[in-house]
Amino acid sequence: MALLLPGGLALLAGLDAALLLLGLPAPVTTERLPQVHGPVLVLGFVGTVVALERAVALRRWWGYAAPAGLGLGALLLLSAAPLPVGQGVLVLGAAGQLAVYAGLWRRQESGALALQVLGGFLATGSALLWWGGAPVATSLPWFAGFLVLTIAGERLELARVGALGPRVERALLALGVAVFAAVAVTPLWPRVAHPALGLALLALVLVLVRYDVARRTIRSTALPRYMAWCLLGGYAWLLVAGGIWLLLGRVDGGPAYDGVIHAVFLGFTMSMIMAHAPVILPAVLGRPLPYHPAFYAPVALLHASLAVRVVGGDLWGSAAALQTGGALNVAAVLAFVLVAVWSSVTGRRRELRAPRARARRADVPTASVAPRVAEPVR
Numbered sequence: 001m002a003l004l005l006p007g008g009l010a011l012l013a014g015l016d017a018a019l020l021l022l023g024l025p026a027p028v029t030t031e032r033l034p035q036v037h038g039p040v041l042v043l044g045f046v047g048t049v050v051a052l053e054r055a056v057a058l059r060r061w062w063g064y065a066a067p068a069g070l071g072l073g074a075l076l077l078l079s080a081a082p083l084p085v086g087q088g089v090l091v092l093g094a095a096g097q098l099a100v101y102a103g104l105w106r107r108q109e110s111g112a113l114a115l116q117v118l119g120g121f122l123a124t125g126s127a128l129l130w131w132g133g134a135p136v137a138t139s140l141p142w143f144a145g146f147l148v149l150t151i152a153g154e155r156l157e158l159a160r161v162g163a164l165g166p167r168v169e170r171a172l173l174a175l176g177v178a179v180f181a182a183v184a185v186t187p188l189w190p191r192v193a194h195p196a197l198g199l200a201l202l203a204l205v206l207v208l209v210r211y212d213v214a215r216r217t218i219r220s221t222a223l224p225r226y227m228a229w230c231l232l233g234g235y236a237w238l239l240v241a242g243g244i245w246l247l248l249g250r251v252d253g254g255p256a257y258d259g260v261i262h263a264v265f266l267g268f269t270m271s272m273i274m275a276h277a278p279v280i281l282p283a284v285l286g287r288p289l290p291y292h293p294a295f296y297a298p299v300a301l302l303h304a305s306l307a308v309r310v311v312g313g314d315l316w317g318s319a320a321a322l323q324t325g326g327a328l329n330v331a332a333v334l335a336f337v338l339v340a341v342w343s344s345v346t347g348r349r350r351e352l353r354a355p356r357a358r359a360r361r362a363d364v365p366t367a368s369v370a371p372r373v374a375e376p377v378r
């Protein structure tokens with residue numbers, strides 16, 4: 001929980017900076033916030049969450065250095081410390097993540113992990129580029145590749161895709177390598193690399209959609225159905241991002257820049273986080289996060305507001321649609337956090353009440369209900 005806190009602060013600061021970038025009033029205003037919005041959210045928030053989950057899987061004390069480094073790096077970016085200090089700590093955190101992957105690799109090699117390792121190299125590369133003075137626009141494909149490959153690897157690992165056999169695993173790995181290679185050459189040959197990245201992303205997402213169990217579970221109920229909506233919505237936005245890169249090549253400003261960035265980071269990444277939170281966070285935090293239909297509200301708001309922003313704002317050029325969609329994007333992410341906290345707190349209460357109720361039903365006073373055995377036993 002302590003290691004997740006800097007990630008949470010990075011999220012709030014990144015959202016605050018998002019409002020400033022949209023030209024809207026925000027609770028906190030500093031000169032640096034808009035400048036660090038992207039890296040704070042990608043490496044500080046998502047990076048910390050991913051690194052923490054991997055460190056829990058590794059079960060070695062030193063594995064926690066990676067989320068600690070990424071979280072601390074984000075806090076330093078937000079502080080008055082010179083920018084290169086925070087940027088340097090982010091590089092260390094991302095490199096620590098590679099050490100965690102090495103530990104996991106020694107324990108068990110797999111195609112799923114190989115995809116995550118490729119993502120880890122891109123995260124480290126993105127942090128190095130930014131530290132070395134490259135503009136965020138240059139790091140953008142690296143950020144995107146980091147998150148896409150990490151999430152594709154985790155999908156495979158969760159066996160939703162991998163259950164379909166080694167052929168699919170090999171295809172995903174080959175496409176992952178194509179994404180990695182295209183990203184790696186973006187600084188050298190941007191004219192060819194960006195369309196190639198778009199093409200590789202489109203192929204990757206088509207294979208994911210083709211074999212992901214989400215296409216079937218969308219007809220089931222409760223959590224599997226909720227997850228399927230989030231997953232398919234996320235894949236759709238990745239198609240948009242791949243299409244923009246394929247057709248327009250390198251974009252480093254203007255509406256297409258806003259569109260490609262947020263198709264990847266809000267439409268795909270945030271939707272994936274919303275999908276997996278009820279499955280992954282309980283394992284990381286040791287607290288329940290039971291599914292509730294209320295989870296649908298922030299997800300629907302996220303996708304609808306992003307459509308308003310991208311279609312109305314970026315495509316049609318309406319400043320009002322860009323601002324309204326953007327502000328509602330922020331509201332959707334905050335609403336998800338609130339629903340998750342509420343679900344976790346009420347789930348915990350239900351969990352604590354459950355042994356008592358079971359004991360009453362069985363007439364057995366357990367340790368946790370012992371002080372209450374004086375109550376009438378039904």
Ligand code: HEM
Pocket residue numbers: 015018019021022034035037038039041042046136137140143253254255257258261262265266269270326327329330333
């Ligand atoms: C939640 C609502 C969000 C809003 C309203 C928002 C808004 C913005 C705006 C207005 C820009 C400037 C775009 C331009 O220069 O054309 C921007 C850039 C960016 N955003 Fe967001 N954003 C949000 C969430 C996110 C998230 C969740 C991530 C990543 C996980 C992200 C990553 C980025 C990146 C990497 C940039 C490029 C920054 C740069 O060039 O310095 N954004 N965002």
